Amino acid sequence: xxAVVLGIGxxxxxDEAAGVRAVxxxxxxxxxxxxxxxxxxxxxxxxxxxxxxxxxxxLVFDVVLTGAxxxxxxxxxxxxxPVFFRKKLSPHQIGLPDVLASLELLDAMxxxxxxxxxxxxxxxxxLEMTPTVARVVPQVVQMAVAALRQRGxxxxxxxxxxx
Amino acid sequence: xxxxxxxxxxxxxxxxxxxxxxxxxxxVNKAWSSGQMWRGVELILLGRDPRDAWAITQRICGVCTTVxxxxxxxxxxxxxxxxxxxxxxxxxxxxxxxxxxxDAIVHFYHLSALDWVDVTxxxxxxxxxxxxxxxxxxxxxxxxxxxxxxxxERLKHFVNGGQLGIFTNGYWGHPAMxxxxxxxxxxxxxxxxxxxVQRKANKIVSILGSKTPHIQNVAVGGxxxxxxxxxxxxxxxxxxxxxxxxxxxxxxxxxxxYLIDVAAVGAFYAEWTTIGKGVTNYLSVPDVPLDGKGxxxxxxxxxxxxxxxxxxxxxxxxxxxxxxxxxxxSVKHSWYNYSDGGALHPFKGETTPNxxxxxADAKYSWLKSPTFYGKVxxxxxxxxxxxxxxxxxEATTKYATAALDTxxxxxxxxVGLDAMHSTIGRHAARAVTCCxxxxxxxxxxxxxxxxxxxxxxxxxxxxxFPKDEVAGVxxxxxxxxxxxxxxxxxxxxxxxxxxVVPSTWNACPRNDKDEPGPYEASLVNTPIAxxxxxxxxxxxxxxxxxxxxxxxxxxxxxxxxxxxxxxV
Numbered sequence: 001x002x003a004v005v006l007g008i009g010x011x012x013x014x015d016e017a018a019g020v021r022a023v024x025x026x027x028x029x030x031x032x033x034x035x036x037x038x039x040x041x042x043x044x045x046x047x048x049x050x051x052x053x054x055x056x057x058x059l060v061f062d063v064v065l066t067g068a069x070x071x072x073x074x075x076x077x078x079x080x081x082p083v084f085f086r087k088k089l090s091p092h093q094i095g096l097p098d099v100l101a102s103l104e105l106l107d108a109m110x111x112x113x114x115x116x117x118x119x120x121x122x123x124x125x126x127l128e129m130t131p132t133v134a135r136v137v138p139q140v141v142q143m144a145v146a147a148l149r150q151r152g153x154x155x156x157x158x159x160x161x162x163x
Numbered sequence: 164x165x166x167x168x169x170x171x172x173x174x175x176x177x178x179x180x181x182x183x184x185x186x187x188x189x190x191v192n193k194a195w196s197s198g199q200m201w202r203g204v205e206l207i208l209l210g211r212d213p214r215d216a217w218a219i220t221q222r223i224c225g226v227c228t229t230v231x232x233x234x235x236x237x238x239x240x241x242x243x244x245x246x247x248x249x250x251x252x253x254x255x256x257x258x259x260x261x262x263x264x265x266d267a268i269v270h271f272y273h274l275s276a277l278d279w280v281d282v283t284x285x286x287x288x289x290x291x292x293x294x295x296x297x298x299x300x301x302x303x304x305x306x307x308x309x310x311x312x313x314x315x316e317r318l319k320h321f322v323n324g325g326q327l328g329i330f331t332n333g334y335w336g337h338p339a340m341x342x343x344x345x346x347x348x349x350x351x352x353x354x355x356x357x358x359x360v361q362r363k364a365n366k367i368v369s370i371l372g373s374k375t376p377h378i379q380n381v382a383v384g385g386x387x388x389x390x391x392x393x394x395x396x397x398x399x400x401x402x403x404x405x406x407x408x409x410x411x412x413x414x415x416x417x418x419x420x421y422l423i424d425v426a427a428v429g430a431f432y433a434e435w436t437t438i439g440k441g442v443t444n445y446l447s448v449p450d451v452p453l454d455g456k457g458x459x460x461x462x463x464x465x466x467x468x469x470x471x472x473x474x475x476x477x478x479x480x481x482x483x484x485x486x487x488x489x490x491x492x493s494v495k496h497s498w499y500n501y502s503d504g505g506a507l508h509p510f511k512g513e514t515t516p517n518x519x520x521x522x523a524d525a526k527y528s529w530l531k532s533p534t535f536y537g538k539v540x541x542x543x544x545x546x547x548x549x550x551x552x553x554x555x556x557e558a559t560t561k562y563a564t565a566a567l568d569t570x571x572x573x574x575x576x577x578v579g580l581d582a583m584h585s586t587i588g589r590h591a592a593r594a595v596t597c598c599x600x601x602x603x604x605x606x607x608x609x610x611x612x613x614x615x616x617x618x619x620x621x622x623x624x625x626x627x628f629p630k631d632e633v634a635g636v637x638x639x640x641x642x643x644x645x646x647x648x649x650x651x652x653x654x655x656x657x658x659x660x661x662x663v664v665p666s667t668w669n670a671c672p673r674n675d676k677d678e679p680g681p682y683e684a685s686l687v688n689t690p691i692a693x694x695x696x697x698x699x700x701x702x703x704x705x706x707x708x709x710x711x712x713x714x715x716x717x718x719x720x721x722x723x724x725x726x727x728x729x730x731v
Contacts, residue, residue: 010222011222012204012207012219012222012223040377042222042228042377043222044228044377046265046269046273046361046365047265047365047368047369049358049361049362049365050362050365050366050369098273102273102358105321105355105358106355106358106359125206125207126207127207127219
């Protein structure tokens with residue numbers, strides 16, 4: 001049983017960093033079993049094929065535009081996943097959709113994919129997220145922990161949290 | 164009457180590029196290349212610690228993360244006149260050559276082969292005949308009948324299931340598609356095999372870089388990899404032995420599949436060795452340094468004017484004034500204003516935006532226009548191969564000769580060096596540099612092990628920052644060509660930072676003298692079979708391997724309310 005939690009986005013475009021920051025928070029605050037790998041994907045593409053091959057579960061943190069209010073957290077799963085990736089047009093044209101298509105060709109698609117997305121306030125240049133988005137990162141992390149536990153991965157708070 | 168076609172965005176590339184062409188009498192007579200997205204990394208860097216710049220600059224692009232990390236630490240080391248340990252140089256060289264091999268394979272098979280290969284035609288192929296063809300071309304073990312039948316079945320499965328995914332950008336059935344069903348099937352088989360093989364190159368980067376996609380081991384002054392001949396926790400001989408196995412697998416694929424496939428495409432599309440020439444001033448930089456100072460290199464770099472190899476002038480060290488003094492950027496056709504007209508050296512670079520919308524006769528791109536001693540220059544694998552040939556570099560000569568011999572044999576006519584100044588020539592040059600790189604990867608691996616065997620385990624020299632202002636340039640011959648980062652440091656903080664990236668050289672708009680950039684010049688006279696499906700434009704643009712996320716400047720967001728990056 002293998003799972004990956006993948007954070008994607010450009011960390012120099014303010015709220016675009018949310019996915020990567022969520023992965024960092026998960027790594028800092030929780031103790032994960034060896035079957036769960038965390039990846040800061042940034043804006044990369046084909047380099048991730050190796051790590052994303054033959055997964056049981058792929059959880060993606062991303063910034064999404066669904067028209068909801070900024071800071072809204074959205075979960076996308078099941079039949080909505082292919083639609084989401086087909087519509088996703090990013091300045092980084094070689095991205096996760098191409099990696100997933102390649103995994104399909106390799107017969108190595110993840111058995112299950114869930115996207116947890118945040119509506120951004122700003123995608124302007126900057127290393128800091130807006131307060132609205134920064135505030136929901138812990139909630140996003142909680143949702144990921146719940147999703148992992150629900151699928152049988154033993155996620156525990158980091159030791160510092162217990163003390 | 165000319166018809167204007169706008170392609171926006173160009174797909175299967177990194178970043179947002181728009182190409183406009185005027186077509187008259189079935190041929191392109193004018194072209195414009197426009198970067199449609201800005202980059203702001205330089206603004207973020209101002210006032211920061213120069214030791215952190217590499218980690219931030221590697222975020223400007225999703226494809227070439229490592230190259231920016233490398234150019235950045237080299238710029239700081241250059242400013243400080245800091246030598247790095249031999250092991251650090253070797254480890255960096257292994258990472259960079261492995262990255263370049265990865266990039267070339269992915270570019271040819273996954274980002275540009277579909278401009279030449281018709282996937283649906285492959286369905287009509289006879290798998291056994293395909294295998295006979297493949298085995299006549301090379302000794303690659305996966306050209307067997309069994310493999311071709313397997314791929315044919317898989318392809319049928321994908322097409323029938325409507326799961327073509329990544330293939331959906333292809334121009335199937337386009338009149339400019341010329342390969343036989345068997346050649347198409349062979350290419351599809353190699354496309355799938357390349358997906359497997361590219362992983363090995365990435366594994367090397369990830370073990371030595373401690374992580375991918377964003378490597379973590381680089382530092383100003385060397386690398387952060389602790390070396391040991393025994394401990395498990397660090398980079399051990401055992402791990403290095405595993406890397407050697409992957410290098411050998413990559414070498415097999417690159418030399419026996421990639422180089423041959425490119426030659427075959429060149430032979431079947433012979434007319435494309437006369438299309439796409441454009442700018443014939445070529446600039447490359449020397450790389451794979453063999454000493455800690457950067458005065459000796461495993462391959463050369465320099466400048467060639469007008470395609471004449473005899474005009475070659477070499478760049479000989481990281482401190483060579485010939486490169487340092489030659490680079491300038493102008494903004495006559497870019498969405499910026501300079502306080503004075505003319506061109507500016509990167510150390511004095513200004514970035515005041517002036518967005519005007521797309522105006523073909525005035526300003527039309529977020530890219531600046533770089534020049535080398537006032538001349539527009541093409542960078543990339545073709546520049547590297549031609550400067551390598553001019554410098555009589557042994558490995559470059561060997562693989563370039565092999566590529567031309569294979570094309571000549573398949574085309575049943577002598578194909579000479581002139582054919583390299585073309586769309587196909589750029590693909591062939593990339594395959595040639597990939598062969599050179601895979602050999603260098605192996606050599607640098609041996610050099611590292613030999614040096615460790617002598618008992619030298621040093622990987623880092625601590626940098627010391629003076630109070631005075633110092634300036635440096637770090638250059639790297641990246642997969643897309645000459646990349647340079649320019650830094651001015653004062654009192655240990657970044658005072659100015661400019662990145663002059665390969666795609667700025669190639670995708671730039673017209674310069675101060677209204678001379679077109681390499682993309683623009685290369686499109687002129689390209690025949691277009693169907694104005695509604697300008698596949699031919701994509702072929703030439705893709706041959707440069709566009710990657711422009713990093714090619715665009717912006718250091719002032721306050722004054723610009725007209726453009727918002729929608730980066731989702």
